Amino acid sequence: MSLSMYEASIPVLARMLGxxxxxxxxxxxxxxxxxxxxxxxxxxRLAPDMYPLxxxxxxxxxxxxxxxxxxxxxxxxxxxxxxxxxxxxxARIAKTQAFLKGIDAAQLDGSEDRTxxxxxxxxxxxxxxxxxxxxxxxxxxxFHLTAAYAILRHNGVDVGKMDFLGGV
Amino acid sequence: MSLSMYEASIPVLARMLGxxxxxxxxxxxxxxxxxxxxxxxxxxRLAPDMYPLxxxxxxxxxxxxxxxxxxxxxxxxxxxxxxxxxxxxxARIAKTQAFLKGIDAAQLDGSEDRTxxxxxxxxxxxxxxxxxxxxxxxxxxxFHLTAAYAILRHNGVDVGKMDFLGGV
Numbered sequence: 001m002s003l004s005m006y007e008a009s010i011p012v013l014a015r016m017l018g019x020x021x022x023x024x025x026x027x028x029x030x031x032x033x034x035x036x037x038x039x040x041x042x043x044x045r046l047a048p049d050m051y052p053l054x055x056x057x058x059x060x061x062x063x064x065x066x067x068x069x070x071x072x073x074x075x076x077x078x079x080x081x082x083x084x085x086x087x088x089x090x091a092r093i094a095k096t097q098a099f100l101k102g103i104d105a106a107q108l109d110g111s112e113d114r115t116x117x118x119x120x121x122x123x124x125x126x127x128x129x130x131x132x133x134x135x136x137x138x139x140x141x142x143f144h145l146t147a148a149y150a151i152l153r154h155n156g157v158d159v160g161k162m163d164f165l166g167g168v
Numbered sequence: 169m170s171l172s173m174y175e176a177s178i179p180v181l182a183r184m185l186g187x188x189x190x191x192x193x194x195x196x197x198x199x200x201x202x203x204x205x206x207x208x209x210x211x212x213r214l215a216p217d218m219y220p221l222x223x224x225x226x227x228x229x230x231x232x233x234x235x236x237x238x239x240x241x242x243x244x245x246x247x248x249x250x251x252x253x254x255x256x257x258x259a260r261i262a263k264t265q266a267f268l269k270g271i272d273a274a275q276l277d278g279s280e281d282r283t284x285x286x287x288x289x290x291x292x293x294x295x296x297x298x299x300x301x302x303x304x305x306x307x308x309x310x311f312h313l314t315a316a317y318a319i320l321r322h323n324g325v326d327v328g329k330m331d332f333l334g335g336v
Contacts, residue, residue, distance in 0.1 A: 002298070003173060004171070005170050008176055046318050046322045109170075112171060138310075142311070143314050143329070146311050146315060147318060150314070154322075
């Protein structure tokens, strides 16, 4: 055994949220430079039946706080999904990062075998902690993070892979 | 310590590659049903300066075999990136999965602290194994996997989040 549940989750989520924040800053500057109403980016989608940028960012936040809370065995904070400006999305990311910061590494000890239950429309879904992290929380987190990035690239925002990775 | 480097990498990569294979099968069937030349999907991009579908799949494969090989301390297999049909992309995925299957869990023992060196155009990049996995290989893998999926959704292919996750 070589990785702690903590290091495989919280610092990864926190770092990628920081990258998302920087990407959104570049998107806001790009809208300003091109004389585009920021709402155009905020409401943009890759397909009519995919989420727009604002919702993608909210779900990234939900996946991060849900993962951290469930693995730590604390209540998942419930936040209204009302963000509709870059400023509000930045605040949502900052709030998510503050929540992650409040989780102590020791709270995740043993979470690999803790039972995690997700309330879905279709009923309860039960996972072992390790399967929840590796097979649900991280894939979902990366999915919505990449979708947010791709919406902006699709709209001509000058971000690149290094912005996504946050440097290597 | 609660997760092995093996379980945080190989089975995750293998499972997501299987999901990608299923998504590409649905895309091929969708092209056929709509009377669209499959090349339209294969060459489709989300932005002029992003990779088309075929290249996204090749990079997903590269990230998976590179991650597995480097953590196991074996040579990364070098494959020509010549796939230009759904059949060839499926073969590339199958070849990648076969390579992953050939890696034994014991080969990754201790890889969390093994030094991984990436040859980049800008010079050598050196990581500890754990940072390579969590901060480079997995984010890149998910990035290109999601990009492939998003290209197809953008083109109206009827895949959904459950196809991406492979069921939960």
